[in-house]
Amino acid sequence: MNPILAYRIHNDDDGYRATIESLSNNELTPGDTRIAVQFSSVNYKDALAGTGQGKILRHYPLNGGIDCAGQIIESADPQLKPGDTVLVTGSGLSETMDGGYSSEVRIDHRHVIRIPDGWSAREAMVLGTAGFTAGLALLRMQENRQHPDLGPIAVTGATGGVGMLATALFHRAGYRVHAVSGKPEHAELLRKIGADVVLTRESVLTDKAMDKARFGGALDNVGGRTLAALLAQTVAYGNVASCGLVSGQDLPATVMPFIIRGVSLLGIASAGTERDIRERVWQLLSRHFTIEAMAALPVREIRLAGLPEVFAQMLSGQSFGRVIVRTDGEAC
Structure with missing residues (x-):
């Protein structure tokens, strides 16, 4: 052996x-x-x-x-x-x-x-845990009535693994995507894989408990003030999926987005997901990611x-x- x-x-x-x-x-x-x-x-x-x-x-x-x-x-x-x-x-x-x-x-x-039909082990890991996390977020948001008509999806940490794959996935699922990144040098590539708009980190921040609604929903990899700001700027009955804490584990927010606009904060905990949900997520990913699409990442x-x-x-x-x-x- x-x-x-x-x-x-x-x-x-x-x-x-x-x-x-x-x-x-x-x-x-x-x-x-x-x-x-x-x-x-x-x-x-x-x-x-x-x-x-x-x-x-x-x-x-x-x-x-x-x-x-x-x-x-x-x-x-x-x-x-x-x-x-x-x-x-x-x-x-x-x-x-x-x-x-x-x-x-x-x-x-x-x-x-x-592994989905037609994929190799390599292609499965091009998505891997990051793609699974993005897919789980999309699944949970859609189960809670997220729809493209609500408005664009903000994706923070868009140049990281989850953020990049979420940008591509939500675009391929029919949503407009506003990619949020602190790396302007990668803006053109983010647009190429699906971002309609590329925003700076600072442009999404707000200190208001409730601000003008500008996003239909969001996938947040950052946490902290960024997550609080997304909640404050999400439209009525939109969903904000939280899957990361790059900037910290605190959440300096109020209950106002929840009780005034009905915004939902969805936790995305990919590690312990039940098998039946895992299978649904990989089916979802296989519908939206062709081999050609993965090759472009x-x-x-x-x-x-x-x-x-x-x-x-x-x-x-x-x-x-x-x-x-x-x-x-x-x-x-």
Whole structure:
């Protein structure tokens, strides 16, 4: 049996550190399904876990990576045959069990999703957890009667993974998108993938509990004052989906948008989503993202050795677009 190559995170007497290691199969956390991982992706949560800047892992050591895609080696589920191409997002990866920055993952079959028809493992991770989060936000908003006629959708953090994919997804689902970004140098690319308008971060801020309604709804990756401002500027019965806290976990808002305009604040917690909802989200994503559409997105491919540099860029606000991680073969 070939050794498993993994990006493994430790926190012990020698300090917090991550190294590329060769493991045996019995060193992985248990699960009734084995997946030969081909690709994972880099998300903000991965950067926090990989550097120790966030308390993500519940115990150590664990392999990093909160998602993965690859082929079934074996499974207790008779519906999952060897060679089937599948994906996993969240579900305890790199939190309570070994994650996707590894050439193999073991996990309970209940968390395994078949990749949409026609997609490869690489294409699944071009979307990955970030795309799943954007898709879950769209699903929840539409379930709560979000409609293009309500007005444009503001997407904050639009040059990050979730924000970029949300910009493309909401556009492809028929919404006008106002992409909010602090990186004007990427405005043209945001327009190319679906933004009708590109706004600066400062232009959406307000200190008013209620301000002029300018957005039909929003997907917010930032939190703090930005989230409060979006709530204050959303039309009656619009939805604001919250899925990130780049600028902080506080919410300096009032109840006024809720009780005067009926605005809904929807929490988007992708990691623990039930399987039936996961399947619906991936079906939604497959309807709106063709292979050609994914090929037009800014995507960079690295191997395990490139993770520290990407983590540093992400945590300093210098990252752009999607980074996927090839996990089969060599580390460099």
